Amino acid sequence: MAYEPIWMADPDKLNKFEFVKMEKDGLDVIRTIIEEYAQQGFDSIPADDMDRFKWAGVYQQKPKDGHFMMRVRINTGIMTTQQARALADIAKVYGRDLVDVTTRQAIQFHWLTVESLPDIFKRLEDVGLYSFEACGDCPRTIVGNPLAGIDPNELMDTTDLVEEINDYFLMNRDFSNLPRKYKVSISSNLYNNANAEINDLSLTPAVKVIDGQEVIGFHAMVGGGLSAKPHLAQPLDIFVRPEDALRVAIGVTTIFRDYGYRQKRHHARLKFLVADWGPEKFKEKLVELVGELPSRGEDKTLGWEAAYFDGVHPQRQAGLNYVGLNVPVGRLDADELIELADLADQYGDGKIRTTMSQNILLSGVPDEKVDELLSARVLQRLTPNPRNFMSRTVSCTGNEFCNLAIVETKQRAKIVAEYLDENVALNEKIRIHFIGCPNSCGQKHIADIGLQGTLVKTPEGTVDAFDIAVGGTLGPQAQLNKALKGRVKGDHVGPVLAELLMFYKENRLSPEESFFE
Ligand code: SF4
Numbered sequence: 294m295a296y297e298p299i300w301m302a303d304p305d306k307l308n309k310f311e312f313v314k315m316e317k318d319g320l321d322v323i324r325t326i327i328e329e330y331a332q333q334g335f336d337s338i339p340a341d342d343m344d345r346f347k348w349a350g351v352y353q354q355k356p357k358d359g360h361f362m363m364r365v366r367i368n369t370g371i372m373t374t375q376q377a378r379a380l381a382d383i384a385k386v387y388g389r390d391l392v393d394v395t396t397r398q399a400i401q402f403h404w405l406t407v408e409s410l411p412d413i414f415k416r417l418e419d420v421g422l423y424s425f426e427a428c429g430d431c432p433r434t435i436v437g438n439p440l441a442g443i444d445p446n447e448l449m450d451t452t453d454l455v456e457e458i459n460d461y462f463l464m465n466r467d468f469s470n471l472p473r474k475y476k477v478s479i480s481s482n483l484y485n486n487a488n489a490e491i492n493d494l495s496l497t498p499a500v501k502v503i504d505g506q507e508v509i510g511f512h513a514m515v516g517g518g519l520s521a522k523p524h525l526a527q528p529l530d531i532f533v534r535p536e537d538a539l540r541v542a543i544g545v546t547t548i549f550r551d552y553g554y555r556q557k558r559h560h561a562r563l564k565f566l567v568a569d570w571g572p573e574k575f576k577e578k579l580v581e582l583v584g585e586l587p588s589r590g591e592d593k594t595l596g597w598e599a600a601y602f603d604g605v606h607p608q609r610q611a612g613l614n615y616v617g618l619n620v621p622v623g624r625l626d627a628d629e630l631i632e633l634a635d636l637a638d639q640y641g642d643g644k645i646r647t648t649m650s651q652n653i654l655l656s657g658v659p660d661e662k663v664d665e666l667l668s669a670r671v672l673q674r675l676t677p678n679p680r681n682f683m684s685r686t687v688s689c690t691g692n693e694f695c696n697l698a699i700v701e702t703k704q705r706a707k708i709v710a711e712y713l714d715e716n717v718a719l720n721e722k723i724r725i726h727f728i729g730c731p732n733s734c735g736q737k738h739i740a741d742i743g744l745q746g747t748l749v750k751t752p753e754g755t756v757d758a759f760d761i762a763v764g765g766t767l768g769p770q771a772q773l774n775k776a777l778k779g780r781v782k783g784d785h786v787g788p789v790l791a792e793l794l795m796f797y798k799e800n801r802l803s804p805e806e807s808f809f810e
Contacts, residue, residue, distance in 0.1 A: 296467050299551050306556045313341050319348030319429050320469045326351075327411045335359040335407050348431065348469065350424025351410065354403055354694040361405045362694055364427035365417060366463075369437030369455045369479070369487075370398035370647040372422070374634040377645045379420040381634070383413050384627040392630050394623040396687060396736050397476070398647040399427055399434050403694050425464060430471045432462040432546060436487045438480040439600070439646040443608040443615060443656050447481040448498045448509045448593060454535060455479050458542050468546055472553035472561040475546065476518070479538070481511070484598040485768045488649050490525045491517045491739060493563040494545045501532040501590025510534045512592055515545055515575060516567025519733035523773050524564035527572045529579070532587040544583035548575070597768025599724055599739075600649040603684055604677050605663055608656065614663055615646075615656040618672065619679035621710075622688040622703045623651030632671035640666040649736075651687055681722050682713040688727040689735030691746070698729030700746030700757040705783060712787035717794050723808055725790070727759075738773040739765040741808040742790060749780050757783035761793075766809040774809075 300307065301315070322345035330338050338346075346352065346361070354362045365380065372380075380400050384392045387409040388402035395401050405413065417423055427434055435455050442450040458479065462468055478495040480487035489495035496511035511533040517526030533541050549563045567575055580586060602617030618633075630645075633653065637645050642657025653675065658666055667677065686709070689695070691702030706727040713725075726740035737743030742763055749758040758780045765774030781789045797808065 298470075300555050308556055308558050308561075310344070310558060311555050313344060314430065314470045316341070317345065318466060318469055319345045319431065320425070320464060320466060322346060323349045323414070323425060326407065327414070330407050331411045338407065345429075347429035348426060349410070349414075350427035351405070352428060353696065355692060355696045355698070357696065359406060360403070361407065361410075362690070363402045363405055363413065363424050364395065364434075365400045365402070365422055365424045366427045366434040366459075367398050367400060367422075367647050368435055368459050369441055369452060370439035370649075371441065371452065372645050372647070373420075374637045374643050374645060376420045376422055377630055377634040377637070379416055379422065381627040381630040383416055384630070387413060388627075390627045392625050392627055393690070394620055394625070394647050394651045394653065396623075396649055396651060396689075396734060397434050397436050398439065398649055400647070401690070423463065426469070428474075430473050430475075431469050432471070432475050432477060435459050435477045435479060436492070436649060437478065438482040438486040439648050439654055440482065440486065440602075440615065440656075441480075443610065443613070444482055445607065445609045446483045448483070448500070449481045449535065451479050451481050454538055458539055461539055461543070462546070468550060471546070471550050472555045473558065475549060475563065477542065479511075481509075483593055483595045485594055485596070486598070486600050486649075488600065488736070488739065488767055489514055489517070489594075490767050490771045491519055491736065492526060493518060493549065494542060495526055496533060496538060498593040499532060499590045500593060501587060503587060508534055510590070511538065512589060513541060513545075515572070516564040518562045518564045519736060519738050520562070521559070521731040522564075523733070523738045524568060525771050525773065527567055528589070529572050529576045530589050531576060531579070532590045534587075537586065540583045541579070541586070544579045547582055548578055552578070594768060597766060597771075599767070601685065601722075602648065602652070602654055603679060605667075612660050613642075613656075614658045614660065615654050616658060616663070616666065616677050618653045618655065618675045618677055619684050620652050620675055621683055622686060622706050624703060625675065629671050629675060632669070633675070636666060636669055636671070680714040681719065682710040682717070682725065685722045685724045686710040686727075687724070687735050687740070689729055691727070691729035695729060697732060698746065699748060700729050700759070700783060702727040702729045702735065702746060705757075705786065709787045709790065713791060713794070716787075716791050719794060719798055720804075721808065723794065737762065739767055740774060741765065742793070743774050744786065747780060749782060751782070759783065759786055761789075764809045770809070772809070
């Protein structure tokens with residue numbers, strides 16, 4: 294091992310999964326999958342290695358009957374059409390045609406068998422994609438500005454920086470055993486396209502005059518994360534020049550690896566260390582590890598647009614446009630993805646971009662081709678002009694496939710959005726997020742209205758229900774949403790939200806007052 298794992302010094306401070314990780318590195322399971330389990334089948338997989346499957350980007354899906362879900366990293370949400378077609382082919386051949394866009398811009402498959410994994414790994418690698426470390430206690434998919442390189446509202450194109458940092462950490466055994474998952478966000482967009490505050494480490498747009506020259510770079514935030522104990526990331530008093538970004542990322546990740554808590558799994562995310570240390574002590578340790586860094590400059594984040602882009606918008610490049618499409622609750626099928634790839638090649642720049650709002654963008658469309666593109670058959674469902682509520686509804690996987698889920702979410706979310714679109718007339722677009730358990734993969738806490746699945750007892754038996762929280766937002770006015778009293782039965786969510794929204798419409802102080810205010 295290339296570094297000294299200092300946390301091993303005190304075994305009493307290690308939870309039992311730490312011993313599983315020490316016994317065999319999570320990354321080693323990839324070879325075992327290829328060489329053993331894919332040949333010997335599902336029943337040959339011991340429990341410890343099943344837990345390590347996460348490092349391959351693979352989880353058992355519900356019910357645990359031999360099928361898996363897989364997450365594929367899409368750095369900053371930008372893929373080529375060749376990559377999109379490879380993903381669609383995998384979904385067709387092995388994944389019953391399902392393609393989910395996640396809230397971290399990744400692509401998720403379901404229904405995979407262990408026998409199929411070696412071929413899927415190979416198909417991904419052939420087009421430069423990886424599922425490795427998309428899950429597990431390691432640096433996950435780096436989220437970023439899906440408009441990087443074409444964005445009129447970014448200070449710099451962050452595509453290469455994301456690739457550089459991704460390439461450093463991916464499959465790097467110095468960082469494949471962190472206390473828990475570790476999420477990085479890098480964006481230079483002025484409207485916080487990469488949801489900075491809910492990541493372990495975020496780089497956000499900033500400028501600073503250094504030696505008489507204005508330098509474009511980043512501010513850094515650390516210690517954000519959702520789940521049952523949500524924290525917003527805290528700013529560090531540093532300015533990060535683009536050439537310093539990798540060493541800052543290495544420094545922050547090293548602090549997490551070496552000083553992060555490993556005693557209790559639910560108290561192991563970086564956010565708990567940051568909360569205890571505070572940003573000053575964190576900066577001191579960072580500087581000790583990576584050397585001096587300039588202090589903060591001028592913050593350039595102007596607001597938050599929640600990573601929504603519906604419609605046709607001009608790019609930074611004159612005469613070209615990007616088109617934001619709605620993917621209802623983040624789910625499309627393989628043929629739709631292939632059709633989007635064909636459109637991206639025929640009308641655009643050969644890229645497909647995924648967003649943290651579980652949607653898709655096409656880009657590089659010349660002005661004169663926009664109308665023809667918009668008439669394409671696949672854009673009738675994946676429309677650039679979605680109805681208000683469907684356009685802003687996000688959902689986690691829920692109990693259709695997720696073993697941790699308490700309730701079903703995706704189908705419910707779609708039904709509720711359709712109900713609200715039929716029954717509530719509101720000019721403002723209200724963001725509604727559904728999650729099936731406290732883990733918050735659907736990022737409930739940042740929604741205008743967040744719904745968290747639970748169960749309630751009724752005279753007819755136990756039924757699905759939801760806790761409701763309101764008023765979440767990110768950006769300069771970042772706040773997590775706050776729980777309302779009471780629970781709502783799953784079947785009543787649509788009518789209850791309709792009532793809540795009509796109350797808001799009738800009682801807001803002015804039509805300009807936004808929901809989170
Ligand atoms: Fe599963 Fe819970 Fe995450 Fe939803 S929030 S996908 S139910 S772990």
